Amino acid sequence: DPVKDKQALLDFLEHINHSRSLIWSKETSVCNSWIGVTCNSDHSRVIALRLPGMGLRGPIPANTLSRLSAVQILNLRSNAISGSFPSDFAELKNLTILYLPFNKFSGPLPDFSVWNNLIIVNLSNNGFNGGIPPSVSKLSRLTALDLSNNSLSGDIPDVNIPSLQQLDLANNNLTGIVPKSLERFPSWAFFGNNLSSENAIPPALPGQPPNAQQPKKAKKLSEPALLGIVIGGCVLLFVLVALLMICCHSKRQKEREFPAKYQKKEVSLKKMASENYDKNNRLVFFEGCNLAFDLEDLLRASAEVLGKGTFGVTYKAALEEATTVAVKRLKEVTSTKREFEQQMEVVGRIKHENVSALRAYYYSKDEKLVVHDYYDLGSVSALLHGKRGDGRTPLDWETRLKIAIGAARGIAHIHSQNSGKFVHGNIKASNIFLNSEGYGCVSDIGLAAVMSPMPPPVMRAAGYRAPEVTDTRKATQASDVYSFGVLLLELLTGKSPIHTTGGEEIVHLVRWVHSVVREEWTAEVFDLELLRYPNVEEEMVEMLQIGMNCVVRMPEQRPKMSDLVRTVEEIRRANTGNQPSSETKSETSVSTPIPRGAEIGPSSSVPQ
Numbered sequence: 001d002p003v004k005d006k007q008a009l010l011d012f013l014e015h016i017n018h019s020r021s022l023i024w025s026k027e028t029s030v031c032n033s034w035i036g037v038t039c040n041s042d043h044s045r046v047i048a049l050r051l052p053g054m055g056l057r058g059p060i061p062a063n064t065l066s067r068l069s070a071v072q073i074l075n076l077r078s079n080a081i082s083g084s085f086p087s088d089f090a091e092l093k094n095l096t097i098l099y100l101p102f103n104k105f106s107g108p109l110p111d112f113s114v115w116n117n118l119i120i121v122n123l124s125n126n127g128f129n130g131g132i133p134p135s136v137s138k139l140s141r142l143t144a145l146d147l148s149n150n151s152l153s154g155d156i157p158d159v160n161i162p163s164l165q166q167l168d169l170a171n172n173n174l175t176g177i178v179p180k181s182l183e184r185f186p187s188w189a190f191f192g193n194n195l196s197s198e199n200a201i202p203p204a205l206p207g208q209p210p211n212a213q214q215p216k217k218a219k220k221l222s223e224p225a226l227l228g229i230v231i232g233g234c235v236l237l238f239v240l241v242a243l244l245m246i247c248c249h250s251k252r253q254k255e256r257e258f259p260a261k262y263q264k265k266e267v268s269l270k271k272m273a274s275e276n277y278d279k280n281n282r283l284v285f286f287e288g289c290n291l292a293f294d295l296e297d298l299l300r301a302s303a304e305v306l307g308k309g310t311f312g313v314t315y316k317a318a319l320e321e322a323t324t325v326a327v328k329r330l331k332e333v334t335s336t337k338r339e340f341e342q343q344m345e346v347v348g349r350i351k352h353e354n355v356s357a358l359r360a361y362y363y364s365k366d367e368k369l370v371v372h373d374y375y376d377l378g379s380v381s382a383l384l385h386g387k388r389g390d391g392r393t394p395l396d397w398e399t400r401l402k403i404a405i406g407a408a409r410g411i412a413h414i415h416s417q418n419s420g421k422f423v424h425g426n427i428k429a430s431n432i433f434l435n436s437e438g439y440g441c442v443s444d445i446g447l448a449a450v451m452s453p454m455p456p457p458v459m460r461a462a463g464y465r466a467p468e469v470t471d472t473r474k475a476t477q478a479s480d481v482y483s484f485g486v487l488l489l490e491l492l493t494g495k496s497p498i499h500t501t502g503g504e505e506i507v508h509l510v511r512w513v514h515s516v517v518r519e520e521w522t523a524e525v526f527d528l529e530l531l532r533y534p535n536v537e538e539e540m541v542e543m544l545q546i547g548m549n550c551v552v553r554m555p556e557q558r559p560k561m562s563d564l565v566r567t568v569e570e571i572r573r574a575n576t577g578n579q580p581s582s583e584t585k586s587e588t589s590v591s592t593p594i595p596r597g598a599e600i601g602p603s604s605s606v607p608q
């Protein structure tokens with residue numbers, strides 16, 4: 001643990017008022033279990049501190065956070081921190097993200113020249129006053145600057161930073177004009193200030209002779225001249241009225257544009273169901289989760305629909321400064337709040353490299369959310385069946401084997417929970433992801449038990465569902481094994497558990513594999529993509545054997561998950577160093593029948 005950083009954080013916590021418990025304790029590891037704290041890879045320093053919405057109040061105690069000299073990300077959004085900007089933050093030379101919006105800071109903005117690495121600065125929605133320091137233009141790596149909703153005054157400095165992509169200076173008391181270098185930003189970035197219009201008639205230049213604008217001495221005018229003046233006057237009046245109308249229109253336009261910017265961000269969970277969120281209920285985080293965000297963050301985050309599943313819709317939510325999570329809005333939770341919480345507590349305690357950690361959950365009467373890490377590569381289902389044609393990267397055997405091994409280990413670990421009684425209930429390729437080592441990682445644990453039962457016609461999950469399962473809430477460990485078997489067959493064949501052929505005939509993968517294996521004993525079940533890899537045929541046959549054993553009709557005849565871990569791991573071990581030469585093997589792999597001696601699937605049990 002970084003001892004000095006830990007002490008700095010403990011000093012900070014001791015001296016600042018806070019209403020939410022941070023569960024930072026001297027006894028626990030700062031890098032592994034402190035909420036909101038992230039360390040570098042060798043755990044020698046704290047590099048990020050994210051404490052949004054933690055109920056922090058009052059000024060930041062001097063000489064506390066400033067001792068975190070390696071910190072790069074500082075996010076204290078949505079607290080009630082007051083006082084002036086801490087001068088000792090100048091010590092935080094490595095800051096790349098300074099994120100302090102929605103607090104009660106006052107006084108002048110800091111001198112920005114002390115931070116060379118800043119990429120994002122958000123000091124919006126505070127009470128900062130005084131001018132925008134010209135030093136801001138020294139931040140040559142800056143991409144986003146938000147100083148909106150403060151009381152800043154004076155002219156806008158010429159911030160000529162090519163990397164700057166986002167700017168918001170709205171709702172301050174800024175005066176003067178928008179400098180040329182910032183004209184590329186939309187008008188809402190400057191809305192709500194006292195800026196003079198670009199086209200305003202400039203005042204007389206100081207060098208101009210005093211009489212230059214004085215009217216010439218009036219002469220008596222002739223009648224045609226008077227007529228001309230009247231007509232000219234009318235035209236002028238008309239032009240003025242027209243101009244006035246254009247101005248009013250563009251002002252209205254600006255007013256419309258301003259909220260529109262925020263509305264755009266609001267393609268979020270909040271917009272979709274704001275009335276469902278009960279502020280009295282908080283997101284419940286699990287120990288060891290160093291992500292820190294509050295419900296407000298989640299609701300404000302721009303969200304993208306990842307897909308609609310059996311239990312609800314899953315969103316990819318991009319929280320501030322590069323944190324992305326997957327949020328699932330559960331559709332029909334039938335269990336009580338207590339039952340739901342108990343189930344989530346069991347799930348939240350599961351920590352295993354092949355199990356996707358549940359980061360947080362939320363329960364209110366009308367809204368239930370579960371939050372997981374977001375997996376960039378997508379699910380095994382997406383990897384197997386997504387992107388066909390030229391753009392496709394084939395999923396090689398090595399990767400598929402690691403997916404199977406990881407999934408087996410993950411499910412076995414899940415089954416060992418709750419005194420060996422815990423059930424996943426929804427094993428399928430779209431719930432398996434790849435962990436950082438490329439092994440399968442199981443997600444969506446234990447949800448089936450708290451949701452309303454899915455009637456049999458719901459086909460999405462049907463291909464994975466064991467024949468004896470009629471009520472999805474009553475899944476068993478043996479039915480998880482069946483689903484795991486289907487996953488193995490899916491990895492081997494590259495086919496979805498239920499798919500249609502060209503002739504629109506619905507094919508049930510388990511039955512199809514069984515019929516091919518029974519009737520022809522050929523390697524035709526294997527995904528063509530796999531047949532290009534040499535020396536893997538024996539391993540594929542072994543996996544096929546294991547898969548078939550898992551999908552037998554009688555639950556009690558299926559192997560136990562703990563045994564499956566061993567057998568799936570042995571697929572590789574058994575064949576290592578015992579490979580025929582690649583040439584011969586690859587040539588034979590496309591159409592060689594699997595030897596009749598190879599027992600694939602217990603012939604007595606007809607799978608479903």
Ligand SMILES: Nc1ncnc2c1ncn2[C@@H]1O[C@H](COP(=O)(O)OP(=O)(O)OP(=O)(O)O)[C@@H](O)[C@H]1O
Binds near residue numbers: 310311328375379
């Ligand atoms: N943590 C995550 N990271 C990346 N993608 C995810 C994540 N969680 C879910 N997804 C993807 O989002 C989509 C919708 O997922 P969701 O879990 O809602 O449905 P599903 O897996 O198809 O069905 P079910 O609800 O039965 O699990 C799927 O394609 C899934 O792979």
